[in-house]
Amino acid sequence: MSTINNEKKGSVPVLLLKTKSTPNDGYEEQFSQVRDGIEFTPTFVPVLEHKFLDDGMNVVQSFLQENRIGRHEDSKYGGMIFTSQRAVEAFAKLVDEGKDEIDWTCLCDVPIYTVGPATSRALKSLSQERPLNIFGAECGNGEALAHYMLHHYGEWYKDRPIKPSLLFLVGEQRRDIIPKTLMCPDLPANQRIQVDELVVYGTGVMGSFEEDFKVILNETKWMEYRWVVVFSPTGCEAMLRVLGWLDPETCKARTRGDGKIFVITIGPTTRDYLRNTFGVEPDVCAAKPSPEGLEDGILNYMSQKS
Known part of the structure; x- marks a missing residue:
């Protein structure tokens, strides 16, 4: 699991719920560039075990x-x-x-x-x-x-x-x-x-995911914006449980916390799974399932909110 670079305290954390690809990862490369004056900090939190x-x-x-x-x-x-x-x-x-x-x-x-x-x-x-x-x-x-x-x-x-x-x-x-x-x-x-x-x-869901995700959330809790990038329906329930967004009895959405965490999905399949299974509406669904599509979706959302 990657950890946050504490030297980049003015940047926006992008928590990528995936295993980092080797030897190069297109998502890391995309979110390591400054765009529209915004600097992102990409961090990988592996969810899936293959x-x-x-x-x-x-x-x-x-x-x-x-x-x-x-x-x-x-x-x-x-x-x-x-x-x-x-x-x-x-x-x-x-x-x-x-x-x-x-x-x-x-x-x-x-x-x-x-x-x-x-x-x-x-x-x-x-x-x-x-x-x-x-x-x-x-x-x-x-x-x-x-x-x-x-x-x-x-x-x-x-x-x-x-x-x-x-x-x-x-x-x-x-x-x-x-x-x-x-x-x-x-x-x-x-x-x-x-x-x-x-x-x-x-x-399957990696056994260490929930604890790893908690650590990253705790490290970034003081930041104004935090983006969680969801790539697959697998692990969605564990993610929402760690975020505290689920009612433990109904397993449906009950809250969105302090409003500092935003969720973007790689495409409509994962978006619809969150919506239909848990009643959670992602903030953004990427128009294209690519590093560029995700970053464009985040930047468009942030520009509308500013």
Whole structure:
């Protein structure tokens, strides 16, 4: 867990409820710059604990070793989908472990779809002799990506009456908007795309999160503004409990404290989860799920309040 730099007492703390990415983290880089005369102090408070799941990992490994992902007619999959950095990390691990047994050129002949620039950047870092064909980074969310794929994937395999299946590497918790959209029975058969989801990692709340979050809140309690950035529904209840915003009996919102803590969500999924599950309305929902989108949302809110 990061701690607050006490030398930057005039800055605005931004408490990022996520694990810091390595070797570089785009959120740290974005919030380490002064914008509109405001200096932020980015601090990471890890919420999620991830573990790779052997069953799913072994299946993907066999697909890679047997060249089951590629453009040739007997390939099982004609492309892949990634919507989380953890899924990319799982894939990267398998690629690294099997680099002597994998025909990388097969992966370079198919489209690979991502949602958001962070996932796209993580995939690009895997490229070896030939770069991967990565698409969809600007879509912003799963629904937009699904509609983009219907057209793009259809064009990629326009010579085939039935499109090859897509392999979607996912975690235990995920939305089903992409498979539902691509496999919608209302679509003509020549447009429908089979999506096979394969769970390669699991997620839970880190045991130390609540205590770590309390420490950071105590260190920053005298500051006028504190922003809490929420990236996932997982951990929301623990966050609200530490903030003291929940009625312990009903598990619904009861107060917003002293008004010095503001909440911004990475996107509408997490916003709606806070709203519908706990009756908590975030102050801001980022227009784009990116470091720039979060900072823009915070700055716009603060300018309206000043």
